[in-house]
Amino acid sequence: MYLVASINTEVCAATSCKLCTQYCPEANTILYNNDAGKDQGLKYGSAYVSVDRCKGCAQCVWVCDNMAKHNAIKMEMIDQIGDQALTQNIIYGEKSTTAVLANPVPG
Amino acid sequence: MSLDYVKFTPGFDRFMPKEYRDMVEHGPFGKKTTVSQVGSFKEILEEHPMCAGCAMTLFIRLAMISFPNPEDTITVGTAGCGRLAISQAAIPFVYGNYGDQNGVASGLTRGLRLRFGDKPKDVVVMAGDGGMADIGFAQTLHSWFRKEKFTTIMLDNEVYGNTGGQESGMTNRNQVLKMAPLGKKFEKMDMLGMAKVAGCAYVATVVPNNPRRVENVIKKAVLIAREIGPTYIQAYTSCNIEYAIPIDKVMEDAKAVELDRYKFSEYVSEEAREYLADQYGYKEYMPKPAPALAKS
Numbered sequence: 316m317y318l319v320a321s322i323n324t325e326v327c328a329a330t331s332c333k334l335c336t337q338y339c340p341e342a343n344t345i346l347y348n349n350d351a352g353k354d355q356g357l358k359y360g361s362a363y364v365s366v367d368r369c370k371g372c373a374q375c376v377w378v379c380d381n382m383a384k385h386n387a388i389k390m391e392m393i394d395q396i397g398d399q400a401l402t403q404n405i406i407y408g409e410k411s412t413t414a415v416l417a418n419p420v421p422g
Numbered sequence: 423m424s425l426d427y428v429k430f431t432p433g434f435d436r437f438m439p440k441e442y443r444d445m446v447e448h449g450p451f452g453k454k455t456t457v458s459q460v461g462s463f464k465e466i467l468e469e470h471p472m473c474a475g476c477a478m479t480l481f482i483r484l485a486m487i488s489f490p491n492p493e494d495t496i497t498v499g500t501a502g503c504g505r506l507a508i509s510q511a512a513i514p515f516v517y518g519n520y521g522d523q524n525g526v527a528s529g530l531t532r533g534l535r536l537r538f539g540d541k542p543k544d545v546v547v548m549a550g551d552g553g554m555a556d557i558g559f560a561q562t563l564h565s566w567f568r569k570e571k572f573t574t575i576m577l578d579n580e581v582y583g584n585t586g587g588q589e590s591g592m593t594n595r596n597q598v599l600k601m602a603p604l605g606k607k608f609e610k611m612d613m614l615g616m617a618k619v620a621g622c623a624y625v626a627t628v629v630p631n632n633p634r635r636v637e638n639v640i641k642k643a644v645l646i647a648r649e650i651g652p653t654y655i656q657a658y659t660s661c662n663i664e665y666a667i668p669i670d671k672v673m674e675d676a677k678a679v680e681l682d683r684y685k686f687s688e689y690v691s692e693e694a695r696e697y698l699a700d701q702y703g704y705k706e707y708m709p710k711p712a713p714a715l716a717k718s
């Protein structure tokens with residue numbers, strides 16, 4: 316098993332800055348949902364990781380901790396993080412995306 | 423090479439893979455997408471085998487997002503790490519023999535002009551420091567001296583990354599590498615100086631830890647190459663494997679190198695400034711209004 320990035324929606328949506336989406340070396344991997352967290356009264360929407368594209372480099376963790384100073388991203392084992400966004404389940408909208416979450420490790 | 427090639431063939435759309443459908447329906451084609459919108463549209467770059475956390479990967483990703491007209495852009499590359507990603511994008515990629523990239527791009531640019539006239543088709547070369555400053559040195563310089571109108575981007579990781587760590591002309595003096603165990607004996611080549619001497623209309627250095635700046639530099643270089651002359655960007659894109667940079671320290675390294683020897687620099691010829699101001703509304707290059715006369 317291997318590590319992938321996982322973004323805490325509550326922490327990100329409280330202060331969101333979109334920096335990690337610009338610094339992830341992989342394309343189409345950290346996406347943004349403008350509505351995430353709004354049902355809990357959080358303001359900004361949140362970044363999230365399409366985990367099947369993540370190469371586990373942890374640069375986003377460094378960017379969130381040191382540049383954004385928000386500490387919203389942790390590296391976690393792919394088989395232990397529960398349901399996540401996967402490329403096949405991402406829905407692109409006009410200005411934002413959403414993802415139907417699913418278990419990243421098949422059966 | 424137009425918006426027509428990013429459409430579905432009638433009747434086939436439902437058979438296309440999801441990534442392809444997303445690209446057609448939510449990609450950047452025909453829109454003006456920017457780095458600040460990433461995460462909300464489908465990028466043209468797809469999955470590729472470059473190393474995890476490689477700064478060259480990040481730079482290529484940002485460059486692809488920054489192309490002013492991706493539907494009218496062709497990239498040219500050669501052997502080296504970068505082509506592993508550049509070839510995996512939804513725009514045409516031409517693979518030159520090692521070192522041939524600026525020769526290939528010269529012919530391609532001229533051919534496109536014959537075929538499409540004044541309608542801009544952007545040719546962008548991206549190749550490593552070895553491919554450009556060593557093996558392809560003559561072709562690079564000659565394309566500049568001939569004033570070929572396309573953009574040349576050096577992915578400068580200061581080493582031959584793809585073949586396991588030989589020194590290149592762009593490696594720094596005294597640098598020890600796996601295949602240069604005694605350290606390099608001479609200085610890093612001044613390709614920026616040579617680009618200016620050879621007559622490039624735009625010359626810039628950039629480091630990928632400033633995504634908006636990368637965007638700005640790429641856009642200017644591509645636009646200027648359409649009409650004014652050759653443009654050259656030299657990007658520091660570290661190799662975490664050959665320089666043993668821990669992958670979560672790649673951005674720290676980029677910052678340190680930026681401060682040390684890769685400070686942002688930009689040369690824009692007078693003609694290019696006027697062109698950017700007149701054709702594309704670049705305020706920074708518009709003539710400053712004459713100061714109001716002081717009342718006597």
Ligand SMILES: Cc1ncc(C[n+]2csc(CCOP(=O)(O)OP(=O)(O)O)c2C)c(N)n1
Binds near residue numbers: 502503520579585
């Ligand atoms: C004519 C020829 N000579 C040698 C090679 C082997 N080769 C492939 S990649 C490479 C080095 C690439 O180094 P650089 O251009 O700096 O790019 P990097 O991999 O560092 O990005 C070499 C020597 C080749 N493919 N063709």
Ligand code: SF4
Binds near residue numbers: 328333385
């Ligand atoms: S850097 Fe951190 S706070 Fe900013 S968008 Fe990414 S996860 Fe959210």
Ligand code: SF4
Binds near residue numbers: 371
């Ligand atoms: S760990 Fe690396 S590849 Fe994965 S989301 Fe973070 S920056 Fe991107």
Ligand code: SF4
Binds near residue numbers: 473477
């Ligand atoms: S070998 Fe170096 S330059 Fe090549 S992909 Fe790996 S980290 Fe990047």
